[in-house]
Amino acid sequence: MGGFTLDDILATRKPRDSWWTVFMVDPLACRLALLVANHTSITPNALTRLSMLIGFASAAAFTEGMLVAGAVLFYLSFTVDCMDGKIARLKGTGTPFGLWLDYVGDRVRVVCCAFGWGFGEYTRTGDTDVVLAAVGVVVLDLFRYINGPQLKRVKDATRALLETRLEGQYVLAESVLRSRPRSELEQAAAEFEQTAEDTGATVVDLQKAFHARFPWYDRFRVFLVRHRVRTHVVSGIEFHAAVFVVAPLFGAAALVPVAAVAGTLLLTFEMFLVYRVWLASRQVPRTAAEREKILV
Template sequence: MERQKYTLEEVKSAYKKKDAWWTVLLVDPVASRLVIPTANYTNITPNQLSIFSFILGLSAVYCFYLGDYAALVTGAILYHISFIVDCMDGKIARLKGTGSSFGVLLDISLDHIRVVLCGAALCYSQYRITGDISFLYLAYLFLAVYCARHINALNLFKVRRDMRGKLRKARKKLRKTAIEAGVIVEESEAKPEEDEDNHQDEEESLDQIAAPKEVEEEDDLLQKKKKIDLQQGFKKRFSFYLGIREFFLNRRIRMHLFSGIEFQMFIFVLAPILGFIKETIIFSCAGLLIFEVAILYKIWLSTKDFEREFSRIKEKQMELDALLPEEELENGSTI
């Protein structure tokens, strides 16, 4: 049986809808072209690519541990190649439809181990060579920021999912009550909502666990497909943001401009080559924390939108409950 041949356009169709600027500009153009011969002429699986990427990452760990300039540059190159290979596995999985839950778990786990080992090796080698104890403190800072970023991303995903789930449940119950009460709302009253801006820095692990995509919902009163917009407050306060966001999204670049990917690449690729290891670690940790704080502020505004929307639905629910016979109310029509 002749093997299916994939084209570059088909590979590009397997790109994520939006990604980190480092990936879009410096990784995908190379990874996509490597995917073509890999997918067309080999039986290499995404999991095998994940393991190979991890092996390259361990080679970078060893180079960072050696610590001299030549080893650092070699480690930086190996780390970037490791990341390119790591980006290939997801593309092939989406292209061939061979992705699996275990593959996602394997990829996430190996990514985290690679990052932690590289950070520890880089900081320890510079301490060993220079005797500057501040490199050990920077190692703690690096690990603390990296762990905090992933914990924060997971928690924010849970908050978003919980808010949207409560709204979907409330709207479903409201529609049921409206049908029971015989209430008809004119279609002309419908005002379509905008998509929530999924700044989703949840690349690597959280691109897989937390890229919470907006779920198209049926508007329960208007019986019209619409999406839940929980960023109205943010958009009103920062109206200029939408134009900037559109500019980047047209290029597949997400608005989280200093994400976990840039954090890694600045420390493990740019810093070893440029030689400003201490300064780059401090800058990268500060940059990641600033964007995490911005996300927290944005989600705080989203909770205000959620509370207003949920209160509006609850008020309508109470109005419709008043129209129902008492026996139907006893069956639990209220939110």
């Protein structure tokens, strides 16, 4: 049906993604997406629905105590979920409703799988800790996906305020640096300003205060960016992988401790994000009038 190549599929990947997706899922998802693109007419929304069905099968397996089967099915569900966006970007067959379906499908899958292994293990062992762990997983997942959009609102408001003060003529330092270290920021900014001389855009560094406090972080950032990995090392994706793939493979005894450790790491990195956004928001000088105009 199509003459797509693996390079075509690779070009549809996100510029940066979670390390679990980059190293553990994309190598398989890209090759499966190539088969789907060339030999079927399956739409991205159909792949999303298939991902949800496999997720329900994973939850059923967890409920029946088949932890390894549940882990494998959850991994396959996430793999298919990673394919829908690639097919949408490759063929241009995505729909606006698909964004909602993908988002809600992820949340439903997590809730079903969490209560699947939580109450499934409780009925077999009577251990209430596993039920509490399941509830904790759901609460943390909801917190993660509430916190993300709220942080985005703060970022957007900060940039809107910056745009007002600089009359729209600016570019963020991270956009100029990309995979270059911060030691080259002045050079990168000078190169940018030469090429953008007509616009008069100014390079603005909203992360200056953060990097002053954590100078080692830039080396870590550069390493991850060069490997297409985002700096939010433990996100919802890694959390789900730990709870629904790694822990079940080690048996029922691993469910609670792995969920506890993964949850702690998730919260730590979420608070790290909040701190970075807070510092960035303080980099923009503000007046009362501007706050009323932009932030309310």
